[in-house]
Amino acid sequence: QKEVEQNSGPLSVPEGAIASLNCTYSDRVSQSFFWYRQYSGKSPELIMSIYSNGDKEDGRFTAQLNKASQYVSLLIRDSQPSDSATYLCAVNKGRDDKIIFGKGTRLHILP
Amino acid sequence: GAVVSQHPSRVICKSGTSVKIECRSLDFQATTMFWYRQFPKKSLMLMATSNEGSKATYEQGVEKDKFLINHASLTLSTLTVTSAHPEDSSFYICSASGGRLGSSYEQYFGPGTRLTVT
Numbered sequence: 001q002k003e004v005e006q007n008s009g010p011l012s013v014p015e016g017a018i019a020s021l022n023c024t025y026s027d028r029v030s031q032s033f034f035w036y037r038q039y040s041g042k043s044p045e046l047i048m049s050i051y052s053n054g055d056k057e058d059g060r061f062t063a064q065l066n067k068a069s070q071y072v073s074l075l076i077r078d079s080q081p082s083d084s085a086t087y088l089c090a091v092n093k094g095r096d097d098k099i100i101f102g103k104g105t106r107l108h109i110l111p
Numbered sequence: 112g113a114v115v116s117q118h119p120s121r122v123i124c125k126s127g128t129s130v131k132i133e134c135r136s137l138d139f140q141a142t143t144m145f146w147y148r149q150f151p152k153k154s155l156m157l158m159a160t161s162n163e164g165s166k167a168t169y170e171q172g173v174e175k176d177k178f179l180i181n182h183a184s185l186t187l188s189t190l191t192v193t194s195a196h197p198e199d200s201s202f203y204i205c206s207a208s209g210g211r212l213g214s215s216y217e218q219y220f221g222p223g224t225r226l227t228v229t
Binding site for chain 1: 142143145154155157160202204208216217218219220221222223
């Protein structure tokens with residue numbers, strides 16, 4: 001079982017709709033969870049961090065964490081074409097500074 | 112926000128030469144810096160983790176004598192690709208973390224260095 005799993009996509013969402021990105025992780029002791037956005041040919045950019053169960057909102061982005069189900073998600077409201085990118089889910093287990101990345105989900109917002 | 116710079120952004124070198132890439136945290140002290148490599152349309156691959164003043168920890172399969180890492184200060188880490196070959200051509204990206212006392216292991220990435228070995 002991979003440590004961090006994501007559907008590779010592509011996920012196509014109409015402009016203005018809600019994009020929902022999902023991620024599961026295998027190690028129950030994981031403590032910190034991150035979503036990064038990576039445009040083609042660019043480096044990853046941190047867009048959300050979440051550490052406790054529940055929802056965390058920042059502008060059009062909402063991260064959701066369910067530690068019991070070992071599941072973390074990212075919702076993007078009012079999707080824009082500029083949101084088209086690969087979204088990487090990442091997890092830190094709390095033992096050291098390393099974070100484990102998923103392979104990413106390609107999101108395509110349809111104008 | 113936390114800003115990480117990387118230099119150069121793009122480099123072309125001849126086979127057999129060495130290339131040094133610098134990574135700097137501009138507005139925070141990075142207790143740990145990471146070096147990643149990414150091939151086109153592939154996932155990020157962690158190469159090594161470095162802490163200021165100590166030897167880097169390399170991931171399995173990464174040659175430490177080929178990819179020399181120096182973390183001289185809390186704001187600067189360098190990666191030197193020695194005796195580069197065409198198969199070393201890739202996108203090299205550093206990241207920096209403030210660790211437990213910073214932002215709970217958030218990593219901030221530099222813009223990356225695209226290396227082409229001819």
